[in-house]
Amino acid sequence: MKLDVTKMLHRVIDADWARADAAADDDNAVLLGASGRQDNIMTAIIIKWSQGAQLAGWSQLQKDVQVDSKSLLKTYCQCLNLMLLWAAKRQWTHLVVLDDAGWQRIERADAAKKTVDLNKQFLTVIRLLSDVQFTHSQDSFRHAWHLMLKVILIDCGFADHAVENCAVALSQTKI
Numbered sequence: 001m002k003l004d005v006t007k008m009l010h011r012v013i014d015a016d017w018a019r020a021d022a023a024a025d026d027d028n029a030v031l032l033g034a035s036g037r038q039d040n041i042m043t044a045i046i047i048k049w050s051q052g053a054q055l056a057g058w059s060q061l062q063k064d065v066q067v068d069s070k071s072l073l074k075t076y077c078q079c080l081n082l083m084l085l086w087a088a089k090r091q092w093t094h095l096v097v098l099d100d101a102g103w104q105r106i107e108r109a110d111a112a113k114k115t116v117d118l119n120k121q122f123l124t125v126i127r128l129l130s131d132v133q134f135t136h137s138q139d140s141f142r143h144a145w146h147l148m149l150k151v152i153l154i155d156c157g158f159a160d161h162a163v164e165n166c167a168v169a170l171s172q173t174k175i
Contacts, residue, residue, distance in 0.1 A: 002098075002103050002160060003149075003160050003163060003164045003167075004164055005084075005096050005097050005098065006097060007164075007168065008080070008081070008084055008164060008167050008168060008171070009084045009087070009088065009093055009096060009097075011167075011168050011171040011172065012081050012084045012085050012088065012171045013084075013085070013088050014171075015171045015172060016085055016088070034089070037089065038086065038089050038090065039133075041082055041085055041086045041089065042086060042129065042132070042133050044082050045079060045082045045083055045086060045129060046126060046129055048075055048076075048078050048079035048082060049079050049122070049125055049126070049129075049148070050122075050126075051075050052072060052075045052076045052079060053118075053122045055067065055068060055071055055072045055075055056072055056118070056156065058115060058118045058119055058122060059119070072156065073156075073158055073162060073163070073166050074166060074170065076148075076151075076152045076156070076158070076163075077163060077166040077167040077170050078170055079148065080148065080149075080152070080163070080167050081167055081170055081171050083096070083144075083145055083148065084096060087141070087145075090136075090141075092138060092141060095138055095141055095142045095145065096145055098146075098149075102146070105146075106146065106149055106150050106153060106154065107154075109150050109154050110154075111154045111155050111157070112151075112155045113155075118151075118155065121147060121150075121151055121155070122151075124147060125144050125147050125148060125151075128140040128141070128143055128144035128147070129144055132144065
């Protein structure tokens, strides 16, 4: 299991530059500024992460929740792309590239199956992202990134090639 994170990162950066060029005359883009853009991206990350948890049915206390796997994959890949974009904006791209040992830790992780465990992971990512936003903690960003990958690849069971292909395709449209 391994994603070509570097390829995904370059696609997200290229797509962001293309959108920035296209929106150069947009008053809202100018008013937002660099810091405001980062805040906007972080807000979008949290929204997409929350939408993924909602689609997965984690908060629904019932058996046999019908999950739309295609929508869930798309939502989580949008979240990953936003994380990559945020890392690029902060110049923290070194935090998203995993070495073999990092990938092995994710591969060996046990899948969370109980609602309580899934909810704890969801809330942990939210807490880590808040820490990233307000204290600029690189360790929290790295841990949130790793936990997101674990949830998507292990808990949800999406294949690495499916995640990579979806993320790359989405970066060519709109994040």
